[in-house]
Every structure is written in C-alpha cells, then in structure tokens.
Amino acid sequence: MKLHLLLFTTLLIGCSSAQKPEKLQMSADNPFNVSLNEPFDYAKVTGDHIESYVDAMIHNANIDFEKLKSTDKVSFESTFGAYDEISNSLGKAYSNAHMMYWVSTDSITRAKGLEGSQKIDSLFTDISSDRAIYNKFQAFVESEEGKTIQGPKKMLIERTLEEFAQSGVNLNPKDLATFKKLSLEIKELSAKFTTNMNTAQESLVLNEQEVDGLPENFKDTYRLEDGSYEIPVINATSSQIMNNATSSDVRKAYIVKKSNIAADQNLPILDSLISKRYQLAQIMGYKSYAEYNLQSKMAKTPKRVWNFLDNLVVESKSKALQEIDLLKSVRNEDKHTPDDKSSINPWDMGYYINQHLKIKYDVDYEKMRDYLPMDACLEGMMALYQELLGLEFKKVQNPSVWHEDVTMYEVYENDQLKGRFYLDLYPRPNKETWFYAVPLTSGRTFTNGQEVPVAMLLGNFNKPTENLPSLLSFGELNTLFHEFGHIVDCMSYNGDYSSLAYPKADFVEAMSQIFENWVDDYDIISAFAKHYETGDAFPKTLFESKLHAKNVFSGLSAQGTIRYALYDMNLYDSYNPNDPLNTDKLWQDLDAKMGTLNGYIEGTHPQASWIHINTHPVYTYGYLWSEVYAQDMFTAFKQNGLRDTETGMRYRQLILANGGQRDMVSAVEEFLGRPSNNKAYIENLGLK
Structure with missing residues (x-):
C-alpha cells in the first residue's frame, strides 16, 4: 500500500511528542541509496525506485523543517545553514527525478520522474512561503550574530530571504492560497508542454530529386530501401536541410513541419x-x-x-x-x-x-564536418579545458548509466575527486530535444566531508552510424564548447553551501559563452580537428576563410x-x-x-x-546580457594567451568557483583588473 508521505508526515507532526516521526531509510537495493560521493546506479533505476527516493526525501525534509521551526536558540547553522542542507537533499532528488523524465527510455520511469520532481517542486513552494521558517530567519538576522555576518554566509542569507519574498511569504492567507494554486497549475502546464514536444515524431520523406544539394553522407544516413529518404525533423538535421537543400519547396516543407511541432x-x-x-x-x-x-x-x-x-x-x-x-x-x-x-x-x-x-x-561548412568527428572533438576539447583550468578528466569504464550511448567521467585535481559528469549526446525517441548542461548535485560541505558536484551534458548531435562517425558542423562544435563550459562551471564550484553554487540567472551563460572564443583559433582547432578518413589536419586556408567571413x-x-x-x-x-x-x-x-x-x-x-x-x-535576453561579460572577460586571455594556465586558473578561481558567493560584478572587475565594459562585445558582433 502506497502512502502519501507529505500528508502522512504532516499528520505525524501534529501528534504528541511520544509519537515523534522517524526518518525513512530507503531499501539497500535502491540505486539512489548511496554514501557520500558514490555514484548512483542509474542502469538499475526504475519508476518505483524514483518514487521511493522522492518520498523518503520529502518525509525526511519535513521532519528537518519542523526541527528548524521549533528551535529555541537561533544561530546561522540552525536556520540558514540547516535550510541549505535540507534544500540540497531535496534539490538533488528533484534534479535526478527530472533528469530521468528527460532521458529514460522507459515510459513508467519517465512518468515517475516527472511526478517526483513535481512533488518536490510543490514542497518547495509550500516551504518557501512558510511564515514560521521565515520568522526564524528574521530572528537570526536581527540577532547580534546575524548583524555581524559577512561574506558567503551573508550572500546565502540575502538569497534565501529573496527566495521567500518571491514565494509569497508576505501574502495574506487568501492570496497565498491563490499563489500556490497558480504555481501548481503553471508547473503542470509546463510539464505537458515539454512532454508534447519530446514525444512528437515528425519526419520528411523525399525522393532523389528533392535531396539535391544535401551532403552524400547525410543522404546515406537516411536512405530507405526503396531509394527514398526519410529525414527526421529534429535539431540535428535542421542546418543541413535549411542551408543545403537546393529546392526551396523542400526547405519550406521542412521548416513548416519543424515550426508546427506540438x-x-x-x-x-x-x-x-x-x-x-x-x-x-x-x-x-x-x-x-x-x-x-x-x-x-x-x-x-x-x-x-x-x-x-x-x-x-x-x-x-x-x-x-x-x-x-x-x-x-x-x-x-x-x-x-x-x-x-x-x-x-x-x-x-x-x-x-x-x-x-x-x-x-x-x-564550405559541410566540407568542414569531415574534419570534426565527435570523438576527436571531445578529446581535443577536454584536453584544452584540463590544461587551462588545472583539472583532470578520467573516463570511467563500464559505468552504470541510463542508456548505452552515455559516458561518464570523474574530475580530479592533484588526485583529489572534484566532481563527476555524464555525456548523453545523441537523440533518441522521447528524450529531451534541446542542448543542456544539467546540474544533478551542486556540491556542499558536510560534517563528514565535501560533496562533489555532479552534472550531465544533454545533447542532440548527429548520431554515428555503422559507416560514419558523428560529424559536427562548426556551429555544433561551438555548441559543444558552450555546453561543456557549463559542465566545468559546475565542476569548479568551491563553496560550503549548495544554494550559492550559481550566480544570478542572467550571468550564468557568460561563464560558458567565453569558451566559444577558443573555436576561432586555428592552433586550438588544428590540434584535434582531423579528417575522419584520411587523418589530415583541418586546412588552414579553409579555417582562415571561415574567420574572414565570420561577421559577414x-x-x-x-x-x-x-x-x-x-x-x-x-x-x-x-x-x-x-x-x-x-x-x-x-x-x-x-x-x-x-x-x-x-x-x-x-x-x-x-x-x-x-x-x-x-x-x-x-x-532569452540573458544570452545577450551575458555575452557582454563573456567577451570582456575573454580579453584577459587574448592578452595573456589562449592556453595560459595562470589566466585560466584565475578565471576558474575568481569566476567559476565563485557561483553566488560574492557579487559577480566585483568578481569580474577583480579578474580583469578594471571595471567591465561592452567594447569587446560590440567588436565581436562586427558592428563597429
């Protein structure tokens, strides 16, 4: 018999102290039941495992929230520190449940992942508007200790109070009930929107005449036995159709289908x-x-x-x-x-x-694809990031993952584990269709050690076939560098509180946009860009032509x-x-x-x-807003060298490792040695 644990916990809390609820322990065989920094056994995850994991985390969190509300002596650790620790456990459960909703090949697991993430999201809505918790926060802020708090702890206080204010904690009961109702309805609608997108299966069937202009390798990938071609209408095929198909009617048919998905x-x-x-x-x-x-x-x-x-x-x-x-x-x-x-x-x-x-x-961007096989691009990109940031990525052999295409890496610095990331790079039915770096664990200090961050790069690049490796366009290589920039951002966080792992949302993109600039350097690209058949290096004349045309x-x-x-x-x-x-x-x-x-x-x-x-x-404006900072920060590398480890380490320590522990504008100013400006941004756009 399944219990609605959130309601169950509430009932127990209302009982006498003799009936004080105990925390739940997941079964020993639940893949989410692991010790600190032990990876989840994703290959064994089922919908039931997700449900048990989420329910246990919600039940235990409610007990901890009650403890926070009932504490007599307020301190930083009993209020904001405790809240961050509880939020970290819930956030990790939310991220993993939602990730399985995006990537699992099993429909029940996807459904349970969505259901679990929504339950945790609803709990966060309730807790973030809980007046009793907010009053404990305010009591600490007004205490003698609270008035002297500085540094990251002060940033955590400010961010948490802002979160509560934005979650309706100051509303009257009637308006708060409406706020919560609307929040739930928005989450449910948003989930339906995403599911409709991800389950849509659109394709375009073309004859030999209609595929004129398309690359031969591309045609071979989608050729049917009867000689026609069935091309899926997905992000991975878009540029090749829209930029190369000779027939305007074919291009129109493709974009009409793509623009009408769901x-x-x-x-x-x-x-x-x-x-x-x-x-x-x-x-x-x-x-x-x-x-x-x-x-x-x-x-x-x-x-x-x-x-x-x-x-x-x-x-x-x-x-x-x-x-x-x-x-x-x-x-x-x-x-x-x-x-x-x-x-x-x-x-x-x-x-x-x-x-x-x-x-x-x-x-010729299609000709360039032949020099950009995915495996070589990954190897070269990772080598660059490791050299620049002082990190080491070690591929894990035979990892426990949710699909055979997924790979797993551990991140080290001086033989110390710093993080872990997964790469899920190719499209498949029912998988999330966009490109994301997905944080799964933010990283936090506990009494028994440092929890390392965990993240996943979700991509939808062209999948390799029996006869052809995955070949990237330069735009896709740019996307790979960008999204992996988010991964190293996650891996670089160095702080005590998970709630401070990330800066404000309209700066987040800057921390990865900066890495797109390395794609425009021939020495960087030629180190790994080799023809997938001949092994010849990327032709310098072709690369220089691309640079010359960059801002056309x-x-x-x-x-x-x-x-x-x-x-x-x-x-x-x-x-x-x-x-x-x-x-x-x-x-x-x-x-x-x-x-x-x-x-x-x-x-x-x-x-x-x-x-x-x-x-x-x-x-969306944030991509442009962030780019101003990204291009300005890149001027330090242009001055000191694109492989300059000292500059890379300063970038990692001052910007990536910072998250939200200090004001990012001041962090950028320290990195540059001057106030930031938009000169490099305007120049990079080629507008002046």
Missing part, C-alpha cells in the same frame, strides 16, 4: 501559461510577470532589459539591412531575376547565406537573436488580460517594428516548441 496541443497551453504567470505576478504586487521575474536577476527591471534590447536593435539594424540587400543579389543571381526587389522568403535565408559564403569566401552576416545574426528576446519580453511584460496576445501575430508585429527580418511563415507556430518561453520565461 502546435495543436501547446498553443492553448502557452496562452494559459502567459495568463497564469501574469495573475501570479499581480498577486505579488507587480505590473507584469517580467517585473516579478527580473527582481532576482542582474537586470532587475523590465525597463533596463527593454533599453538594452532596443539599443542593440539600433546598433545592428543598419548592417542587417545591408546584408539583406546582399542576399537579394545572391538570390537574384541564383534565380536569374536581376530586377527582383521582393523580400527573401524566411526558408531561403540560410540557403543563400550558405551559397554566398561558399562562392565569395570559399567557406553578423547584423542579421544579432537581429535574429534580439527578435527572440523581444518576443519573450513581450509575452511576459506586455500581457493585457483585456486584450490577450495573439502569439502568432506577435511574430509579425515584431518583424514590422524591427524593420529588417520577415521571419514569420504563415500557418506556423514556432513558439509551440520553443522550450525557453515555457521553462525559462524572461530568460
């Missing part, structure tokens, strides 16, 4: 999410969900974000317009229509950009990213319940306002499969 189910869900998030913000006393959401970020206010984005629109518009004129001439030459002044179809943009780069700059279309690239950021901000800062947004029309309105791109395709709904506006609302 649309029937997810469009009404998105409308509900926007509305409910607005209602939640109103209860909290904010004008919009963006205003509520930004309180805990560096930007702080929607006005700062709007000004930031509007300035970038202006900075990039002139160059983008010139690039559009250039593409029209490329199109007209290709179609032999010299006087055609019409707009370029959205599905033709990538193709004509690629054509121009091949013809004018001798840049930087205006359009910037405008494209800004367009998504503006869409996100409009959803969550411009919502009017009396005149709800039409999320399709918003694309058209933005295109008209920006005056450069005409990116909307009639009858498509790309927002229905855009994960960020679902799980990370008011986040």
Whole structure:
C-alpha cells in the first residue's frame, strides 16, 4: 500500500511528542541509496525506485523543517545553514527525478520522474512561503550574530530571504492560497508542454530529386530501401536541410513541419501559461510577470532589459539591412531575376547565406564536418579545458548509466575527486530535444566531508552510424564548447553551501559563452580537428576563410537573436488580460517594428516548441546580457594567451568557483583588473 508521505508526515507532526516521526531509510537495493560521493546506479533505476527516493526525501525534509521551526536558540547553522542542507537533499532528488523524465527510455520511469520532481517542486513552494521558517530567519538576522555576518554566509542569507519574498511569504492567507494554486497549475502546464514536444515524431520523406544539394553522407544516413529518404525533423538535421537543400519547396516543407511541432496541443497551453504567470505576478504586487521575474536577476527591471534590447536593435539594424540587400543579389543571381526587389522568403535565408559564403569566401561548412568527428572533438576539447583550468578528466569504464550511448567521467585535481559528469549526446525517441548542461548535485560541505558536484551534458548531435562517425558542423562544435563550459562551471564550484553554487540567472551563460572564443583559433582547432578518413589536419586556408567571413552576416545574426528576446519580453511584460496576445501575430508585429527580418511563415507556430518561453520565461535576453561579460572577460586571455594556465586558473578561481558567493560584478572587475565594459562585445558582433 502506497502512502502519501507529505500528508502522512504532516499528520505525524501534529501528534504528541511520544509519537515523534522517524526518518525513512530507503531499501539497500535502491540505486539512489548511496554514501557520500558514490555514484548512483542509474542502469538499475526504475519508476518505483524514483518514487521511493522522492518520498523518503520529502518525509525526511519535513521532519528537518519542523526541527528548524521549533528551535529555541537561533544561530546561522540552525536556520540558514540547516535550510541549505535540507534544500540540497531535496534539490538533488528533484534534479535526478527530472533528469530521468528527460532521458529514460522507459515510459513508467519517465512518468515517475516527472511526478517526483513535481512533488518536490510543490514542497518547495509550500516551504518557501512558510511564515514560521521565515520568522526564524528574521530572528537570526536581527540577532547580534546575524548583524555581524559577512561574506558567503551573508550572500546565502540575502538569497534565501529573496527566495521567500518571491514565494509569497508576505501574502495574506487568501492570496497565498491563490499563489500556490497558480504555481501548481503553471508547473503542470509546463510539464505537458515539454512532454508534447519530446514525444512528437515528425519526419520528411523525399525522393532523389528533392535531396539535391544535401551532403552524400547525410543522404546515406537516411536512405530507405526503396531509394527514398526519410529525414527526421529534429535539431540535428535542421542546418543541413535549411542551408543545403537546393529546392526551396523542400526547405519550406521542412521548416513548416519543424515550426508546427506540438502546435495543436501547446498553443492553448502557452496562452494559459502567459495568463497564469501574469495573475501570479499581480498577486505579488507587480505590473507584469517580467517585473516579478527580473527582481532576482542582474537586470532587475523590465525597463533596463527593454533599453538594452532596443539599443542593440539600433546598433545592428543598419548592417542587417545591408546584408539583406546582399542576399537579394545572391538570390537574384541564383534565380536569374536581376530586377527582383521582393523580400527573401524566411526558408531561403540560410540557403543563400550558405551559397554566398561558399562562392565569395570559399567557406564550405559541410566540407568542414569531415574534419570534426565527435570523438576527436571531445578529446581535443577536454584536453584544452584540463590544461587551462588545472583539472583532470578520467573516463570511467563500464559505468552504470541510463542508456548505452552515455559516458561518464570523474574530475580530479592533484588526485583529489572534484566532481563527476555524464555525456548523453545523441537523440533518441522521447528524450529531451534541446542542448543542456544539467546540474544533478551542486556540491556542499558536510560534517563528514565535501560533496562533489555532479552534472550531465544533454545533447542532440548527429548520431554515428555503422559507416560514419558523428560529424559536427562548426556551429555544433561551438555548441559543444558552450555546453561543456557549463559542465566545468559546475565542476569548479568551491563553496560550503549548495544554494550559492550559481550566480544570478542572467550571468550564468557568460561563464560558458567565453569558451566559444577558443573555436576561432586555428592552433586550438588544428590540434584535434582531423579528417575522419584520411587523418589530415583541418586546412588552414579553409579555417582562415571561415574567420574572414565570420561577421559577414553578423547584423542579421544579432537581429535574429534580439527578435527572440523581444518576443519573450513581450509575452511576459506586455500581457493585457483585456486584450490577450495573439502569439502568432506577435511574430509579425515584431518583424514590422524591427524593420529588417520577415521571419514569420504563415500557418506556423514556432513558439509551440520553443522550450525557453515555457521553462525559462524572461530568460532569452540573458544570452545577450551575458555575452557582454563573456567577451570582456575573454580579453584577459587574448592578452595573456589562449592556453595560459595562470589566466585560466584565475578565471576558474575568481569566476567559476565563485557561483553566488560574492557579487559577480566585483568578481569580474577583480579578474580583469578594471571595471567591465561592452567594447569587446560590440567588436565581436562586427558592428563597429
């Protein structure tokens, strides 16, 4: 018989002291029942194991929360320290349950993973608005000890109190009940949105004529016995179709399918999410969900974000317009229509950009793939990160993992275990479809030792076949360097409290974006980029051509990213319940306002499969915001050398290891030896 342990615990706590509840112990054969820093036995995980793990963590956490609330003598360790320790255990259970929802091949395990993560999320909502806990926090803050706290402990106090404030702890009982109801509904809707995306199975069947222009290796991968080609509509195939297929009709058919993934189910869900998030913000006393959401970020206010984005629109518009004129001439030459002044179809943009780069700059991105097999890229990238950051990655043989494609590494420094990470790099049915670095354990100091961080890189790169290794495009190599930058960020955290493992959300991307710069250095790339058949090094002339062409279309690239950021901000800062947004029309309105791109395709709904506006609302601007810091920090490496270990170690110690233990602006200033500015960012965009 299964018990609803959260309710069960509450009932027990209400009983007499003679019936004091005891903590639960998981069975010895539960793969999640391990000692400190022992890896989970993922290969054996079932839905029942997840359920038992989650229920035990919730039951035990409730006992610990009651102890926190009933303590007579408040101290840092009995309040904020205890809260961080309890949150660490719950957070680890949440992350692993949700990860199994994203990656497991078993439907029951995925369902139990989602269910478990939602139960923990709901508990966090309840606890973060618990007035009794908050009062204990306030009692400590006002104590003599509390008034003298400095350093990371002070940052933990500030972050925890901010979390409680944002979770409705100061609301009256009626509004708090509504806040909790909305929070639960938002989580349930968000989960449905994600599930609909991940379970969609779209493909495009083409004949021999229709695959003209596609790389031979790509065609071989998807050729059927009858001579036709069935190409899955997934992230791993997108650039090869959109940049290379000769037929405009094929490109359109592909992008229409991709832009309509899960649309029937997810469009009404998105409308509900926007509305409910607005209602939640109103209860909290904010004008919009963006205003509520930004309180805990560096930007702080929607006005700062709007000004930031509007300035970038202006900075990039002139160059983008010139690039559009250039593409029209490329199109007209290709179609032999010299006087055609019409707009370029959205599905033709990538193709004509690629054509121009091949013809004018001798840049053939598909040819470059042959020099970028995944295994060699991984080996070379890891060698660089190890050299730069003073770490050692050791591949674990025969690890216990959730799928045969997954690999596992342990991270060492001077023979001391510093962390552990998993690589799950290739698409499969029902797996999360995007690219993420997923923290599983943040890292924390306990009385019996230091818990090391654990993370997983989730990717959807082209899977190797019997005849062909996984070959990366340069864009995918850039993505690999970026996401692995998040992994080393996780591995580098050096702090006592798991709640401080990460900086504010709109700085997080900077810590990995900086590593994308190494992809633009020939000495770095040529050390590992070898032809998968001949072993020849990446041709220097081809690499130099790529660098020469880097910013040819930087205006359009910037405008494209800004367009998504503006869409996100409009959803969550411009919502009017009396005149709800039409999320399709918003694309058209933005295109008209920006005056450069005409990116909307009639009858498509790309927002229905855009994960960020679902799980990370008011986040997209952060990629641009973070890039300002990333490019400025990279100037230290440009000055001292891209392989300079001393600079790399300083970066690791001052930035990566810091997390949220000190103000990141001051940490960046110490790393650079000066205040940060946006000069390197503007230069990197090629706008000046």
